[in-house]
Amino acid sequence: DVKVTQSSRYLVKRTGEKVFLECVQDMDHENMFWYRQDPGLGLRLIYFSYDVKMKEKGDIPEGYSVSREKKERFSLILESASTNQTSMYLCASSFEGSEQYFGPGTRLTVT
Amino acid sequence: AQSVTQLGSHVSVSEGALVLLRCNYSSSVPPYLFWYVQYPYQGLQLLLKYTTGATLVKGINGFEAEFKKSETSFHLTKPSAHMSDAAEYFCAVSEDRGSTLGRLYFGRGTQLTVWP
Numbered sequence: 162d163v164k165v166t167q168s169s170r171y172l173v174k175r176t177g178e179k180v181f182l183e184c185v186q187d188m189d190h191e192n193m194f195w196y197r198q199d200p201g202l203g204l205r206l207i208y209f210s211y212d213v214k215m216k217e218k219g220d221i222p223e224g225y226s227v228s229r230e231k232k233e234r235f236s237l238i239l240e241s242a243s244t245n246q247t248s249m250y251l252c253a254s255s256f257e258g259s260e261q262y263f264g265p266g267t268r269l270t271v272t
Numbered sequence: 273a274q275s276v277t278q279l280g281s282h283v284s285v286s287e288g289a290l291v292l293l294r295c296n297y298s299s300s301v302p303p304y305l306f307w308y309v310q311y312p313y314q315g316l317q318l319l320l321k322y323t324t325g326a327t328l329v330k331g332i333n334g335f336e337a338e339f340k341k342s343e344t345s346f347h348l349t350k351p352s353a354h355m356s357d358a359a360e361y362f363c364a365v366s367e368d369r370g371s372t373l374g375r376l377y378f379g380r381g382t383q384l385t386v387w388p
Binding site: 165191192194201202203204206209211251253255256257258259260261262263264265266 | 281304306308313314315316317318321362366367374375376378379380381
């Protein structure tokens, strides 16, 4: 059974804190993705990676960075969290151009 | 870049009624097409996908979708709604056919409510 796991289901951080969201997949997928999901806006792509140490900006990369040191792990970093980054964050992985498999999501609240 | 339009952010049906969720995409070259479902407080789960071959695609939980190239549509249907179908549904299309980068473009989602 394919599995994408995210380090936390719920997270509360203060404005200005550095925040790390971790994602791990066990399917040996090349591609990994970070999205944020907000009501009425659907899923918006923040960053994606198609290989170790490779990254590409998505549609809303501002205020975020990513790290992929190992194939199975893709981290999203909020350098200085702000209240407008309160959201649901979803990680996904895929093999080449096929369907994406999603983790359960991390609901981040920045106060 | 692709764009995906889901007509109707909210759809309500009675239990046992037909479910029809609409999706149109922008590409003139048929991409790969997907429908995902999201239950409350969970991630997205693949319902079905179209890549090539038969244009009527069957998925899990009794859902199916038909790819219509002339209409650039991929509408999702289920003949008889069940209470457990209440969820948010997302249509997605690939970057382009055969791309290995795997980027998908998502619609804004349709919230399905099923009344008893």
